[in-house]
Structure formats: C-alpha cells, structure tokens
Amino acid sequence: MIKQQFIRFIFIGIMNTTFGYGIYAFFIFLGFDYKIAVLMGTILGVLFNFQTIGRFVFKKYDYKLFFKFLLVYVVTYFLNILFIFILKSFDLNDYISGFIALFPLAIISFLMNKFFVYKD
Helix, strand or coil: CHHHHHHHHHHHHHHHHHHHHHHHHHHHHCCCCHHHHHHHHHHHHHHHHHHHHHHHHCCCCCHHHHHHHHHHHHHHHHHHHHHHHHHHCCCCCHHHHHHHHHHHHHHHHHHHHHHHHCCC
C-alpha cells in the first residue's frame, strides 16, 4: 500500500512541484528574495496540493484534514529555507538550490502526509 501511494505521490508530486517551483521561479525572476519566493510558492501550493494529494494519492478528501496538511507545509517551508540556505553556501544560485531542495523535501512531505495527515 505504501509503495503504491508513494508512486502516486511522485506522479502527483511532479505536477504539484511544477506548479510550486513555477511560482517560486516566477518570484525569483521578479527580483524577490528566495524566502519570499518560497513563501508564495508554499501558500499557493498548499491550496493546489491539498486537492490533488488528498483525492489522488491517499483517496481521502476531508476539509477537516486541512489544518494538519497546512502544518506539514509550515514544516516543509522552513526546511526548504534551510536547505536552500545551505545549498547557497556552496555558491549555487537560487534556481538550482531550490530545485535540489525539492528531492529531500518530497520524501519528507510524503512521510509527514502519510503518517500525520492521512494516517489510517
């Protein structure tokens, strides 16, 4: 069950990540600091992702779960900032740092959603 959910999470995650990273890159392009760009991507991504992850990955869609889902994204927001900060210390730019941070955050996000938000 976890394997199937993780595979669905990855496929849905690609769509969600494209959306969220697009928002992030757009705000970087506009000249915003990476922290603000991540914040905007996170806020807009939460609304979009709650729909897709709940319906297609975990087959549970209940607005009562939104607060827990939001908490997951608060945690991943701060982890994202931390990862980008660390990656930038290796002289990587905001675009590349944000892209690399996506991979560990995807795993962390799946686990938090599986065992905290949509737990059986």
